[in-house]
Amino acid sequence: MRADGGWVWMYGVAGDDPETFADDVSGVGGARPRAVTAAGLTAIVGDVDDREYGAVALRRNLEDLDWLGRTARAHHAVLEAVAGRGPVVPMRLATLFSSDAGVSGTLRERADDFREALSLISARSEWGVKAYAIKAADKVADPGLPATGPGAAYLQRRRAQLTASKDARAEALASAQAVYAELGRLAASARLYPPQAPDLAGQSAPMVLNAAYLVADERAREFTAAVAELAAMHRFVRLALTGPWPAYSFAGEGNGPGPQ
Amino acid sequence: MTGPAYEPAIQGERIALVDLLDRVLAGGVIISGDVTLSIAEVDLVTISLRALVTSISGLVEAMDESRENS
Numbered sequence: 001m002r003a004d005g006g007w008v009w010m011y012g013v014a015g016d017d018p019e020t021f022a023d024d025v026s027g028v029g030g031a032r033p034r035a036v037t038a039a040g041l042t043a044i045v046g047d048v049d050d051r052e053y054g055a056v057a058l059r060r061n062l063e064d065l066d067w068l069g070r071t072a073r074a075h076h077a078v079l080e081a082v083a084g085r086g087p088v089v090p091m092r093l094a095t096l097f098s099s100d101a102g103v104s105g106t107l108r109e110r111a112d113d114f115r116e117a118l119s120l121i122s123a124r125s126e127w128g129v130k131a132y133a134i135k136a137a138d139k140v141a142d143p144g145l146p147a148t149g150p151g152a153a154y155l156q157r158r159r160a161q162l163t164a165s166k167d168a169r170a171e172a173l174a175s176a177q178a179v180y181a182e183l184g185r186l187a188a189s190a191r192l193y194p195p196q197a198p199d200l201a202g203q204s205a206p207m208v209l210n211a212a213y214l215v216a217d218e219r220a221r222e223f224t225a226a227v228a229e230l231a232a233m234h235r236f237v238r239l240a241l242t243g244p245w246p247a248y249s250f251a252g253e254g255n256g257p258g259p260q
Numbered sequence: 261m262t263g264p265a266y267e268p269a270i271q272g273e274r275i276a277l278v279d280l281l282d283r284v285l286a287g288g289v290i291i292s293g294d295v296t297l298s299i300a301e302v303d304l305v306t307i308s309l310r311a312l313v314t315s316i317s318g319l320v321e322a323m324d325e326s327r328e329n330s
Contacts, residue, residue, distance in 0.1 A: 072280050090283075091291065092284065092285070092287070092289065093288065095288075095289075110291065113289075193282050193286065196282070242275065245283065248283035248284065
């Protein structure tokens, strides 16, 4: 760690254009971001405290959802501010160095990778598209019937519900695949994340698609219009669009989520 | 179903934490920072996912339900 007992938190890497650097946001731990330059690249970093971000504290804090959420939002706020001005390659959360020398060393060592990633995401943004299966129960449920009951009628009803549920799920999965492929035609690149668990996502409907797309900024309008069109076409799924995001999912070859 | 099955993105709206965690924990460039922290870094996703899972009640029931429906 540094002589003053702190660490250097690395947010991301931008090119050498000083216009893209943003220090008007509050970053992780409340510190203003600053720049470390080397090899014609700019690392956006911030100074953080050893008591909260040292190896021992960090491990403990990462298990605290409030802390994790606060930290993720602060990390994101800095990257979003920079991404609004020019391309920036995000680092994974909690990339820490003991000194600026470690940061500039990494910039020099990985200069080619960073430059390649910057050129991929230049004038492009990440968009998220999620699809939720619309529950078959919503379509077949008969509120007049008791939830449980003896006899053949109940079993028959239950079987019909299960069949409808299976059909709707198959339809939803087919829709998800079609939506994923269709939107991919408008994107420079696409990645799949695992579907979010219903309760984590704050949704009761199961998620059948959790995709990220890298879209040219000049095609953003076309892309969002296509999402709206597909939403109208596919009645077994509900689509949710998020973005634009800094290019978290397209930050480098072999990084980010892989295909499912 | 009535109404458009579509949620438009709204600029400036507070983003969902779960969408953000997908990206900051599983996306971004992985570089080994300092030796002392590289251990924590490797386990980062596991640790954080455990935090997520343990903090949300009812997750297990939700998963059981989705298995039953599949």
